[in-house]
Amino acid sequence: GNMRDFDTFITEANRDFINFMRSPWKKYQGEEPIQKRVIPEPVEAPVCDPESQQYKEPPRRLTIKEILDISGKEGSQGKTVAAEQPTGTPIPQPREPVADKTPSKPEKRKPVTTVVRDTVKAVRPQLPETPAGIPAGQPEASAVTEPSKPASSPLYSGGAGRCKVTFGGVDYYVDGSLKNSITLHSLTENSVADALERLYGSDTSKLLADLRTLRKNDLKNDWALFLFIKQLSEQFAGKNESVVIRQFLLNSLGFRARIARVSNPSGLVLMIATSVQLYGCLYIDERGTRFYDIEATQPYSFQMCSKEAPGAKSKIDMRMDDLPRVAGNIKTATHTSTRHNTRATVSVPVKLMDFYNNIPQCDYSVYATAKVDNGVANDLLPSLRASIAGKSEKDAAGILLDFCQNGFKYATDPEQFGYEKPFFVEELFYYPYCDCEDRSILYRYLVKNLLGLDVVLLDYPNHIATGVRFASDYPGDYVMVNGAKYLVCDPTYMGAPIGKAMPQFKNTAAKVLRF
Template sequence: MSIFASVSLANDYQDWINSQQQQYKQYKKSMDDEFSDMLKKDWKTFQLMSTPSPYKDPKPLKLPKLQKPISIQKDEIINSPIIDIEPIKKTVIVKPVQVKKEIEKKGNLSNLVFDFYSSNITIQYDKNTDFTLQKIDKNNISNFWKMMSKTNFTLLLDQIQNEKENLNLNDWATYQLIHKLGMAIFKENNNANLFTWFVLIKMNYDTKVGYNMDKIYLMSTIENNLFQVSFFTLKNKKYYILRADGQTQKIGTLYTYSGDYPKAINKLSFNIYNELKFFKNLETKNLTFNYNNEKYIIQTQYSQDLVKFYKSFPQTDYNVYFKTKSSTPFSNSILVKIAPLIKGKSEIEAVNLLLRFVQTSFKYKTDQDQFDYEKVMFPEETVNYPYSDCEDRSILFSYLVKNLLKLDVVAVKYSDHLATAVALSSKISGDSFNYKNTQYTIADATYINANAGTSMPKYKNSRFKIIDFQ
């Protein structure tokens, strides 16, 4: 084949590539135009509702306390395996590095720098991203979509994905990042919600916007259950109202559209599969407890940025809290400090020591008394706040047992209380039950001075639900 023929083939191939790209651009433009037209059509009124707290009865304001722990029988200690764990080495904290991928930047761009949980975020965006929302109605919402669809929004999507990977952001954190970017660009919440809606749809999330009076609301389908958060049902799907601060609000009714954007089918998730890289703004706190007449002081460290992020969490499924991996600074402190205390002890003594630590290192107060709303806490939050209740302590205790003793744990939910149960390696006397051919022993992290196998008197013969988060 001659050189001229090779050049001709190369040119033909490049022409074909250019043709395909042009057709794809036209296809996307057609989708955006059709969606914009749909937004101008009839919107409907929807009545919002919310799912209440998962407790049937209010949590007890005060809990019983054993004046003296029930002694462990000698044969149970002998039959319980000895804990022999290697010293836990601190994990090196690898702080996020702003690895900027090569992103093609075209057009007239503006540069924006803003803080996101103590990380400086730099974003470049199309200067044509400009809109004045003079009136809140379907026509102006359609016009906003049309404006955004004509900008270089793919540049935004690439940069947002880059920051998401740099900081290991989950869906909820990614939503917050986009909303904060929207606030930085538009300086106003209604436009920020419209901006976030556009970006999330372009990221293939099933989101909508609605309005009533002078407010625009962002809504999304959610992979998890949310409690005390307003939602409406459309086409057998729940759309929850999103707020970046996570605060609940009663809305009543709003107007929204029933159409869908092609490929925008993903549900927003609250699951945290990877450790969020919020390693700045660290706080240190000492926790004190006694076990077998010996006093221990555990120095913990955690990120206030992470606590701030967790505060924005609406209440969701217990699995999210029990399965989330705690941060490296927290694990480096609490696990490293407690590991030597249980080394050489029998398994049952180790479990009881962990119980006593969680039972007595914190003051008890219900969420309603502390926050004025129901809030389930992650382990770092339990250490941070002055008070905690049954769920928070159960989550922290489960984290310690799984990471230090490598034992299976399930949650035990009563009508107004939450405890845990541990799959011990040997049998002990006390309260236990069989689940999936495994014997689990009750371990109540809120019943002060109670050893494994001891239930609160109120719940000794009560019905309960097992929450399996393995």
Template sequence: MGFFDCNNTGKKYFPAFLILFLSLSLIPAMVSAQDTEYEKWKKQQEAEFKEYQDKFDKEFIEMLEKTWEEVGINQGSDFYKERKPITIPKAPPKPTVENTAPKDDTPVRERINIDIPDAPEPEPIKIEIPPKESMFGDIETRSTNINYFSSTIPFEYPTQLRALYSPREFSMRKTDNKRIAEFWDKVSRINHDPIISYSNKVREELKLNDWGYVLLINDFANTVYEGYDKKLVNLYNWFLLTRAGYKVRIGYDQNDVYILFAVEYNVFNTKYYTLDGEQYYVIDLNEDKQTPSSIFTYTGSHQSQSKKLDLTIKEFPNLGDTKNVESRTLEFSFNEKDYSIPVSIDKNLITYFEYFPLTELPVFFTASLSESSKKSIYEKLAPAIADMSEEEAVNFLLRFVQTAFDYKTDQDQFDREKYMIPEETLFYPYSDCDDRSILFANLVQELVGLEVVGLRYSKHLATAVSFTGNNVEGDSHYHSGKKYIVADPTYINASVGMTMTQYKNEKPEIVSLQ
């Protein structure tokens, strides 16, 4: 009997386990059918995208083949109208002024909870290349590693790329727009979607901003075309960054090819070309070349290009080796008491930011200290100011920044203008007015919890602090309805409210730090 009469009722039942068995036996077929449908849909989507991409590549190549225009260079603007002073003054004793307003002596510890981070644990970087078949299919590839600061990043790329040109082909023949269009035609025929997808995965793992991503792509381009002419490396950089959606251009003269970047902010002391109404900066990623007075370049852009280079530093990159730390002791005196502040500096960040573009000040003002620096410096500074009033705490931090560092201009220290993030100011032997202002603003905001603005003079940068009460005396400026008291981290021994004598009659530009 094919059915069971469990209770002798005359009714016959199909066993439950058999129903389950038959149901389960159908699942593989159903899943297989679903997989087949999904694979078909996926392949259709990929084919449509490829057709879409090919169309734009074809249009772009046709545009590149047309006559390029010669464009003259624009000199990059200087942040300061005049050269910064070689020496800095010491402040005279602050005159005693009777202040009848009630003093707010509420200690800092009751206003802000200062978070001293634990010693940072190393964040292991686990970047694995997906199986070759899932990225490139049957295309022959080569595996390699990129040494990105302290991280070793595995990469894979089609071997066809190195077969497109001989190592010295670009240096032996004249470079013009026809050859550049030919380059794009050749390279775009190789599927780069896996490379862009994987580089974005690496970017996310390393917490890179746009600048860090550009450096990653440059390292990859140099690795693929190791031993080849640098012109080819620049062209491949241009191709990859375009594929990634960035507004970059290529230009050439009789000697070289140049990558041009559209950037969200002004980039000071950097030459640029005006193309289609936008500024494109010459940011050399490989070697210190002379920027030509004019280049040949094209008008228009690839359809995939939609974003400018954003230099904002929202978080520091994860560069791998957290043990790459250098120690230094900073010493100063305040109210006849000596202080010794040991600091631990992340050397990876120093290397990473060495040639960071000289962009708008808020980008640097919003950069914090590394976790290792915070722990070492906050452990000493936070307890020292915990029982001080706001004014006394700010004066304490002023004296620290004014006197714990030796002064030297960027031109004298680096032979170029350079803004330093707080970590760099702790590391380098010298600092100037903008570096000290950036560090001081960071410390006041983090340790005292007060708002700070920058004060930009013709050849000097200072800061001003907004106190919670109205009882702090001295020179002041108003911004967005708030009163800010001058606090100059470069004016040696100056207290809150004191402006350098030579800038007493100069109205500064107020720089918002947000």
């Protein structure tokens, strides 16, 4: 009876895959991780001097190296587009609804003042003595937020045969039938295939249904699901066994994940395919698809089955179109710029910051397009909307630009964290300092959400600014993108108005990033 049950759930395709796993695995050499932003940013934020000769130069059209349309899932690069001559006033752009999304970032530094609960504190960024993944200068948390309670079900209330997994400060109770279900007696092909055979032969329908429900209702994105599966697999089994369970569950949910065997130190690791390029992680390129070991920062050689599971067709989508449910402490900070009396007091969930800390550095599209936490958006947008009420489009954009320039303290990533750390919008309100790409992504978010205007990022070798497509024509430094004029707006060029580029970038070609 048991053997009959054991075979019940294994399809012919999965049986073929398991048998193929028994063949000798192919040898691979991992590629050196791709490092981003290796050229340092300025130690101090540059200040715009209205009295300088450079300031008084007439506006000019800036050159474009290439236009990259990275709105797609693959973050694919568009072809280089020749610079076009402006043809009169740009076509007014429809005001699109704002989809909250987020950024990526390079480098930071310098003593800065952060306002937490209206109390000014001077904070010195710590240099890299913090353990990896725990950024230095992390503010203290305060207050508590409770998650909304979902409909009563064993997934949320528990019951016999269920295993508790706490994720984002929320307790879930998933089907526990895979707990201690496999034991690897060795790391040979046959031993791993035997373990997979046992998993495929088990009734995992309840657990997979739980995971699909969580993905839809609570975790909200593929990366949160990936982290959740990693956590529960480690609760279900030992280190190497948990890798086998992770591959099995991810493959069963349609994701491309592959077990690899490393010789020194001996063990199993998981290679995953993602929708965008990851930085700082070992990878291989397999027929045009990159598979990453997100925990490895140095290249190594390994062995891996050259065949993928039959149902594994999807890459893990790194886009944050929605955010996981979180509970627990919040940290509140007030940011002010006195020039236009702009002020925003924003409360950020600490568990969301922990989640962001577990995302490898990605393509800028991930940060620029990420949904912004509803509570943060509800704190931030109405405050600034009041500041720009009744203003012209250009004046409103100028007020928002000033807020991004003067409402935040500048520091490079290596100074603040000891490593590169791109920011999502919420992170500007959590950490004491931010740098150019963080500010540019925040400015993009504010302009899109409050003014409904299109914004591109201008990506220089060691700097990022923005270009805004206004409905009316205004003088200033600009780029032409697909026939439309985008005025330079630089959130890191302190005191610079709309249409003023830093002098050193007036003769440097930028990549235009469109999302």
